[in-house]
Amino acid sequence: MNEGKTGAVGVAKFLLINYEYPPLGGGAGTATREIARALARQGHAAAVVTTQFKGQPAVEDDGGAAVYRLPARRRAQSTSAPAEMLSFLASALRRAPGIANEFQPHAAICFFSIPSGVAGLWLKKKLGLPYIVSLRGGDVPGFMPGAMAATHALTMPVTRMVWRNAAAVTANSENLKQLALRTMPDLDIPVIPNGVDTEKFHPVADREQSNTARTALFTGRLNEQKGLDILVRALGRAHADLPAGFRMILAGGGPEQERLQTLARAHRVDGIVEFRGWVNPADIPGVYREADFFVLPSRDEGMPNAALEALASGLPVVMTRIPGSEALVRNAENGALLPRAAGGGPDEEALAQALRRFASLPPEEHARMAAAARAQAMRFSWDSAANAMARLCEQRMQHAQS
Incomplete structure (x- = not known):
């Protein structure tokens, strides 16, 4: 690597791999997108290998990063089945070597152990080509132990092989690191937190405060991991005590939507x-600005981007006390951490109590929490995450050459 613009990290070329973009x-x-853009801003060259969806160009520039989209059997924007991930992997095994030969990267950064780490x-x-694996949550054995135990048991040999051959394995939270160490205790796993774009995600200017905060928001996939069935049941408990006009926005798609709609009616x-x-x-930034507080009742997470985006948007966050939270x-400063129930996800009654409380926060308390939420988000940036990735690549390559 050559000396970079700031002298902190040498200028290099990075190939980022993720089946989702x-x-x-x-x-x-x-x-993946934000780190690729940040690497480009810092003077590096960044290219991304990802899935091509309906009508998307095969190659394009995105914020200074070259994006190569490979054909795969992807049917929905919000979710990807295992067979669809394998379809991307098959394309990546065929096409990524040619892209790498043309681009000549110094290292690859693979988001998820499988399928991206296998391509690395x-x-x-x-x-x-040396590669780094960025652990995200679902790719770590022990994450969502009930729902994903069989999958993790099946893929464990491949996961171990991918980790063992990587120049480095990173996690986006300390708790995710500790979970990964249960599988390979001898791994050195640096923690590189997620970031958030605080210019894109920002509070409503001069928000008009009413006597109550009436709109709650969730953004993300509607799947079992997110614990939205618990949220709907908690809403049923709290409904009679919620202020008139209260609404709960679920912004996202996924396999649980029909079941959740049936549960809401029940x-x-x-x-x-x-x-x-x-x-x-x-x-999405505009959706956050419709809300007064954010709810994330997940059964498990790595470090949720949605919570960071909500904080940056000035929303108090109610979430399960889980990895990264x-x-x-x-608690009581910029939101609430709810006790985790035995089956995963938040305790249902604790969530109902939190809904009652945050739906009726006095204006001055809501304003205080909103300011604290924004201040917390300002501590996390994608530039910092990208610089940490680049520095780690440089260190591991220097170590390999010594």
């Missing part, structure tokens, strides 16, 4: 739960 997928796709391993075997809260469906990423939310 906006508008596809969730937080890891956003992280292939590039190492074929071209000698608990007689279908009148206050608004299913927005999949929202274009360009419109304590780095973001502090």
